[in-house]
Amino acid sequence: MNRQSLQDVLNQEKIMIIDGSMATGLELKGYDLNQSLWTASALVNKPEWVKQVHMDYFKAGADCGITDSYQASIPGLMAKGYSESEAEALITKSVALFHEARQQWWQEEGKASGRVYPLCLGAVGPYGAYLADGSEYRGNYGIDTNTLIAFHKRRMELLWQAGADLLIMETQPSLSEALIEAELAEELGATYWISFTCKDGKYTHEGQTIEECAKALSGLPHLAMVGINCTDPKYVESLIQEWKKYTDLPIGVYPNSGETYDPLTKTWHGPTQPIPYENWAEIWMKAGASAVGGCCQTGVDHIKQVVQARNKFLSNK
Template identity: 55%
Template sequence: RSVDIMVKEREDWWQAEGKDAGRAYPLVCASVGPYGAYLADGSEYRGNYGVSKEDLRNFHKCRMELLWDAGADLFAVETIPCLEEAIVAAELTQEMNAACWISFSCKNETEISDGTKIADCAKALEAFECVKAIGINCTAPHFVASLIKEIKNNSTKPIIVYPNSGEEYDPVTKTWHGNKDGKCYCDFAAEWIDAGAKIVGGCCRTTPDNIREVAELARKK
């Protein structure tokens, strides 16, 4: 239903103002979150699911087929903490003759949440034509510039980044704590674009104002 609503709103906006404003025709991107988010125990930031590849495939297949059949243009496979789950999503996307981006949650400057090197993830996904971009989301902003460089050195695909504000999530209380990274979000975004990111946004605890600033920056770049 969310895809139905978005497709209708896109068309209404396009007819009312978009096509005469010199804007690109918007894509409807259907979010495909990790198995760990379904568990609701914070394991999307650890990747230690303890399930088989077949379990992951069965979990994602039904949801992805529903979203694609509803009219999505692209899957946003996001907050993925382990390479195996990313491969499952890429394989399903390929079987469906669909397209996706895949973005990982990361725990430091070089590793995704389960400890796999982001460089190895980039190499593994390079072979999938259906994967249109690789990147990072739901990750602290100060790790992102380094992660972009690791991806860029190991993949020819466009890089997408949309980190958190810098605060940390407590899966027990389901609340956010700590301070936002001291630098202005837009200043971080400028670094990410200079490092090679082609698509930039924001994830948890970022605001509409942050996105407006990033959009204005990107148009100047």
């Protein structure tokens, strides 16, 4: 299987543009996300919308995209009445929909415009996402290692076998969980990226420092990128600086809009950051980010702003 290389994208673009939120893209089309499967339910109910959200982000300038599998865990899908084989098929479908969108966009405009062929990032959400109670913003699940291995292993295999270019273990509140996922990815021989969610400019939500995370993850052969996502934009510059002290790996960041998540209603509330996203993106690039995009509550307009920030940043170098 020919996989697209992260390093090839970085070599061509210097800074990779990550896509924005699948949830925001679906909501803007009228999709109701107030359910435990969240965006994963659209794999069943509105797969054509999932594909269109990917297309929208490519058109906006994204050099990579994240599959709609963050909430598509086998236990989570089976709890909703799907058989194990149906659950596995839906996880595989998240990669297939990305591939269809990528190929269509490439043929219609990408190839002719000289853009890079987008990377497919196979999303692996944390155990806390399956709990659907906001635990990805707390960690400390109180479960054993074998439970976490059983939760993650098969989904990672399916995403990799389906043709993801990279596995992205995202919104990770916990270093111990990230290390379990890293070990599984190494056993698979899969290239991967680990992205933490943080409560401030130094600590993950579970309480580990970025220094601890960087040192624990050092020397892993297939780890291609580290970083931060679904974190308040105001903390990201500091977090990039922390990563830079302790790792030589590329750093990818895609924060949320700065609002606060309500796990009961699956909605975001409160003020967004007053600073335009383009300005934030340029700050993160100056701090040393190799990839920039957006997470919850960010959409096509945010990604267009990141493209503008990259153009400005590279023209000033």
